[in-house]
Amino acid sequence: MDQLHVFPTVAELTEAVCNQIARASCQAKAESRRFSLALSGGSTPRTLHQTMTSTAHSKTICWEAIDFLFGDERMVPPDHNDSNFRMAQETLFSLAPIPPDNIHRMQGELSPADAAANYQRELNAVLTAGNDGFPNIDLVLLGLGPDGHIASLFPGTQILEEQKKWVSAVFVEKFNSWRLSLTYPIINRARKIFVLVTGESKADIVATLFTDARAAAQLPAKRLAPAGELHWYLDAAAAKNLSGIA
Numbered sequence: 001m002d003q004l005h006v007f008p009t010v011a012e013l014t015e016a017v018c019n020q021i022a023r024a025s026c027q028a029k030a031e032s033r034r035f036s037l038a039l040s041g042g043s044t045p046r047t048l049h050q051t052m053t054s055t056a057h058s059k060t061i062c063w064e065a066i067d068f069l070f071g072d073e074r075m076v077p078p079d080h081n082d083s084n085f086r087m088a089q090e091t092l093f094s095l096a097p098i099p100p101d102n103i104h105r106m107q108g109e110l111s112p113a114d115a116a117a118n119y120q121r122e123l124n125a126v127l128t129a130g131n132d133g134f135p136n137i138d139l140v141l142l143g144l145g146p147d148g149h150i151a152s153l154f155p156g157t158q159i160l161e162e163q164k165k166w167v168s169a170v171f172v173e174k175f176n177s178w179r180l181s182l183t184y185p186i187i188n189r190a191r192k193i194f195v196l197v198t199g200e201s202k203a204d205i206v207a208t209l210f211t212d213a214r215a216a217a218q219l220p221a222k223r224l225a226p227a228g229e230l231h232w233y234l235d236a237a238a239a240k241n242l243s244g245i246a
């Protein structure tokens, strides 16, 4: 069941998400197990990372229990402006007590095929596959693109049909570039998925997703159907066209 959480401001939204991450990471630590967290790319996560590394919140998170994964990456070097790793490095990893071995980077500097093969090996080393051959990431953080994409699962791309690989390379026509992304099989086996959507520029796609079933059926985000929990975290601006259901 999708759970919709709407907050008046981005600050309140990121505080709520941060508290969830703090609680889950410290519960994992208390139970002597790892907490796998797949980070989202794009710009929305910057505000979440800021909250996580703030004086008020950093000490509430059990950083050492977390294995940081990536939901997707642009096929660029890690110091490139477009790199999701660089954004996470600047806004999160460099500002928190995280052991480097717990950061699992997608190697955007390699060829798409090599980067996909290497990340599959990395995921195999960090995660334990279940009886169905797929692992259960504890928490996958996602953003929502204006075209309804999540991670790098873009409308009309082959990767949407991938049913076996955990991670795959995808050529995105509209950006004329390659990306690496976790696939639906592994995203939909997450214990929890949080989709963070903020700002008025997302109000239309959010309204389509939640109020226009026919149009929504074409959107990659609509195929999120985790075995676990799916939580939508919206600020008031992104939810402004949802009157009545939010």
Ligand code: 6PG
Pocket (backbone or CB within 6 Å): 040, 041, 042, 043, 044, 045, 071, 072, 073, 074, 084, 142, 143, 144, 145, 146, 149, 150, 151, 152
């Ligand atoms: C990426 C992301 C992508 C992003 C959405 C939303 O690598 O760009 O994984 O899926 O989450 O495009 O991006 P914003 O947060 O910038 O709106």
